[in-house]
Amino acid sequence: MDFTFTEEQLLLRDSTRNFLTAEVTPSRLRERWKSHDVADNDLWEKMLDMGIISATIPEELGGSGLNSVDFVLLAEECGYVALLEPVVYTALVVVPLLCELEGDFPRELLSGLVRGDYRISVACPFTGLVEDADTSAFVLKFNSNKELVACSVTDAELSQIRSIDPGRRVFSLKECESGKVLMGNNRFEFLHEFLINSMAFANAAQSLGLTQRMLDLAVNYSKDRHQFKKPIGSFQAVKHLLANVAIKLEFAKPSVYRAAHSLHHGAPKRSLHISHAKIAACEAASLAAKNSLQAHGAMGYTWEYDLHIFSKRSLVLSATGGDLGFHKARLLDSLFSDDFQLGPTATFS
């Protein structure tokens, strides 16, 4: 039993953090909102060079062969800066899905990702919507025969849908039924759950980072902002708002790390562990959004102030990858099944 990260894993996290906080600043995100550039190719190139985008691709295909335990801390850091480029979905959703498939074409797609030839996105199994579809060459989705297909985006008709998060670029796809079949429908159940789990896990990990970011913003603001001749952070009412966020975050983290471990090892209870992680992390982010806004007062309610970059993103991550209702229902199904183990010895059994 050893529930810690290795020195290497922590070092990789630190170097990723340094890179991201320097590069992905709120002002750079705001430029993206305003400009009609569909992607920040400069940033993507840099992250490709750093090996982050191909981090989870097997070494024999040119990637670094990292697993979900290695990558979870990096996903957290991507959440911390509200990274708009689909790096986390590439590493934690697209790549693992392609790695599950046999045949030459999935391997070719993985090699293409390593070379930086193109991006690949996935259709949400709940809504059918696709993030960043217009910057992708392929969209992975289930067709009406429950086959997993890779559709070429050039064949599809895209229409963009506005999200309240100005950084989220999401599309509905038409005429994208055909595509190249990657896997027949005999593995639909497995792959469908696999996809949901991957997305939920990716969102949970990023939500931890978002929570930390919103907490940091509020703590810093509460030190600077004075009222009644004191920093507002010296008032217990404000302290306790933010202490509650810290508690939620502290207890959400290990559920996400356990989910990473279960995912990596294909543990039989991985779906439950991921649902737990999704609920815990997204609820922490949602409390952070609410309480950090309260700590900021009216300033937090302005477009100019950066808090909403992160609070809107946290809404997106909670809603997608299976909303909380989906994950609660999935947990309840297990909790009340006859063979479900509960009690003091059940956690790691």
Added chain:
Amino acid sequence: MDLSFSKVELEFRKEIRSWLRENVPDEPLESFDTELGFHQHRGWEKTLYAGNWGMVTWPKEYGGRGCSLIEWLIFEEEYYRAKAPLRVNQNGLFLLGPTLMEFGSKEQKEKFLPKMALGEEIWAQGWSEPNAGSDMAAIQTKAIRKGDKYVVTGQKIWSTRAVWADWIFGMFRTDPKSERHHGLSFILVPLNSKGVTIRPIAQLNGLTGFAEVFFDEVEVPTHCLLGEEGDGWKVAMATAGFERGLMLRSPARFQETARRLVDLYKENKQQADNDPSILEAVLRAYLDAESYCLLTYQTASRLVNGGHIGPESSTNKVFWSELDQSMHSTAMSIIGARADLMSGIKGAGLTAEWLDGWLFAQSGPIYAGTNEVQRNIISERMLGMPR
């Protein structure tokens, strides 16, 4: 990261499980807040010690097994799984024990630890005073040095287990001119000393789980000073670190309550579903108890690997006390119209364990530092917010 138990850990689990199966009394003991129950529980401590299970993490020379923290968590899991009696000496074992390990002299360790593990000396806590509750630095009870003795005069209150305990530990003002957290010392006092008067206080369940303790020129040998004179605050705070946070309330306790809650819900599903909030509350009990277990294993692993506990450990107490409250109030909602009935009609009395737990859970956010104080600590020491 490896979330499976090693062969050694599994062997350890097997050993404690089979010992508990042989030795845990079939009939539950009386509450240790009654005179009979206290003596029964003292007897149980002796049984544990005889099996070498008194305090598994302590070194062998003090009556322990030198186990790792992970093994401690396994021990606790098996202990709660087996429904073994609560530890009447928890003040000693979980609070004073770690403090003695860190600050005690060799002589003090040899004098106190084995008898603590054996249950021969049961400990009470002496922190609060009538005018020093959350504001612990307002302590006034004096311990004035005269030759090789301290003369203790004053009053402690809310002293857990003091009614039948043998010793009390706490902070006393050894420098009468000092103020606040200066001039305090951590001293151990035998409760059978001349000049000690104990006045039991009935708790919400009517039992005397705590007491007022009056000291009238009580003479205590100076070798009962723990740490340096005047360092009492430092000694008390240092042990507010991990072992206190980790050991006082182990996750197994709450996981067992969550398991019972799921069973209670299943047995009373029709009644419970009248209130649509109950199902979610049951799920949350399971998830939160699980989260508490995960965080504890994470912390224990970090410490086993040579890491240190940080200020984030102060989140523990708020979390488990609120979890315990919410699980028990959910149980009350499930039981519904008969929730308050202790005996006299069919079905009543079955809920006695839940009622006991429900009352006790109300004290969780108050003892061991109120949750308001904990939230101040979290915001100031963990988040760095201004005082």
